[in-house]
Amino acid sequence: MRVEIGGCRLFFDVEGAKLRPDGPRMREVPTLLLLHGGPGADHSIFKPAYSQLADIAQVVYFDHRGDGRSDGRDDAERWRLAQWGDDVKAMCDALEIERPIVMGVSFGGYVAMAYALRHPEHPAKLILCSTAASPSKIAVQVEVFERLGGVAAGAAARAFLEDPSPEATREFMRLCGPLYRRAPEDPQVNARTIWNPRLMWEFRRGERETMNFLPDLHRIKCPTLVMVGEDDPMTPVPYAEEIVAALPPELVQYERFAGAGHGIVADQPERFFAVLRAFIAE
Numbered sequence: 001m002r003v004e005i006g007g008c009r010l011f012f013d014v015e016g017a018k019l020r021p022d023g024p025r026m027r028e029v030p031t032l033l034l035l036h037g038g039p040g041a042d043h044s045i046f047k048p049a050y051s052q053l054a055d056i057a058q059v060v061y062f063d064h065r066g067d068g069r070s071d072g073r074d075d076a077e078r079w080r081l082a083q084w085g086d087d088v089k090a091m092c093d094a095l096e097i098e099r100p101i102v103m104g105v106s107f108g109g110y111v112a113m114a115y116a117l118r119h120p121e122h123p124a125k126l127i128l129c130s131t132a133a134s135p136s137k138i139a140v141q142v143e144v145f146e147r148l149g150g151v152a153a154g155a156a157a158r159a160f161l162e163d164p165s166p167e168a169t170r171e172f173m174r175l176c177g178p179l180y181r182r183a184p185e186d187p188q189v190n191a192r193t194i195w196n197p198r199l200m201w202e203f204r205r206g207e208r209e210t211m212n213f214l215p216d217l218h219r220i221k222c223p224t225l226v227m228v229g230e231d232d233p234m235t236p237v238p239y240a241e242e243i244v245a246a247l248p249p250e251l252v253q254y255e256r257f258a259g260a261g262h263g264i265v266a267d268q269p270e271r272f273f274a275v276l277r278a279f280i281a282e
Contacts, residue, residue: 002070005090008078011069012062012091013043016054030124030280031097032057035064035088037106037130039079040200042068044192046105049265052273057101057280062091064111068194079199081207085114089122101280103127106235106262107203113213116220126224127279130232130262132239133213133246136161144233148179148261157233164204169197179233181263217246225253225279229260229267253279 002009019026032053036043043061053059065072065087066079088111092100102123104112109131116126138161146154153175160172178185224247228240237256244254255275260267 003091003094005065005087005094008065008071008075008087010062010065010071010087010091011043012060012095014061015051015059016057018058030057031060031100032280033060033062033088033092033097033100033102035102035104035108035111036061036067037108038067038196038200039064039107039203040067040196040198041107042194044068044194045189049269053276053280056277060095060097060100063194064108066199067196073196073199076198076202079203081110081114081211082118084111085116085118088112088115089119092122099124101125101127103129104131105129106131109235110208110211110213113217116222117213117216120219120221123222125222125279126220127227127276128224128243129227130229130235130264131243132235133211133217133243134239135209135212137236137238138162140236140238141233144231144236145176145179148231148233149175153179161204164201166197169201176233179261181261181266182231182259183263183266186266214242214246217243218248220247220251223251223253223279223282225255225275227255227257227264227272227275229257229262229264231259231261232264234262 002011019028034046036045042063046061050059063070064084100123102112109128116123142154142158145157156171156175159168226240226244228237244252257264257268264272
């Protein structure tokens with residue numbers, strides 16, 4: 001399914017009804033809007049794991065502008081966090097989604113912060129998972145990659161993070177890709193993802209290195225859950241800690257996951273979904 005947003009058709013998918021029979025009435029459940037990582041990937045990375053949340057929420061997936069099954073793959077001028085953040089609000093308006101719980105994972109977390117800061121009254125809750133709010137701390141990332149995979153992995157990570165050329169990307173994926181998580185990688189995930197490598201390269205060379213939400217995170221107005229894996233090499237623990245420190249303390253819940261990398265959902269699924277369920281239900 002697609003919806004027209006500012007001259008661009010955005011793909012979305014839904015699991016679970018918003019209104020559910022409950023005796024003599026129809027009971028409304030929260031809407032959980034999932035913002036995928038990348039950039040240059042699509043919503044399929046959430047499936048099938050997140051389907052289990054459809055028993056307590058209406059789960060809405062969508063592909064960011066320029067990604068997956070959405071339009072805008074050649075409109076590089078609009079590959080900006082402000083645009084992606086506004087797309088979240090505009091899509092909710094078009095679909096009449098009110099007070100969503102918005103979860104951003106990795107790059108999706110950047111979009112979630114852009115959205116929440118530009119539209120602070122809109123989200124009911126915010127979930128920031130395995131993400132960052134400031135320019136890259138390459139030395140910190142390389143240190144974790146080297147700890148997990150040795151000197152060669154550290155060197156490959158540095159080359160990619162400093163200049164994500166096609167050659168550096170291939171070597172990074174070979175040596176560092178397996179270090180993203182502790183659980184075995186599902187070989188089918190990449191096969192079913194519709195990639196846009198150009199978007200990834202341009203974003204990493206550009207706005208990824210200039211964005212800084214930290215000075216503004218105090219303006220967040222909704223309860224916010226921050227989640228990080230203690231072995232996450234791409235968005236290590238210091239990234240999460242600075243987000244937590246910048247958020248209003250009365251609104252933030254911080255969860256660290258031992259034995260988990262960038263893919264907490266694969267490495268610690270039981271605790272991951274237990275934390276999510278409790279936060280959604282509060």
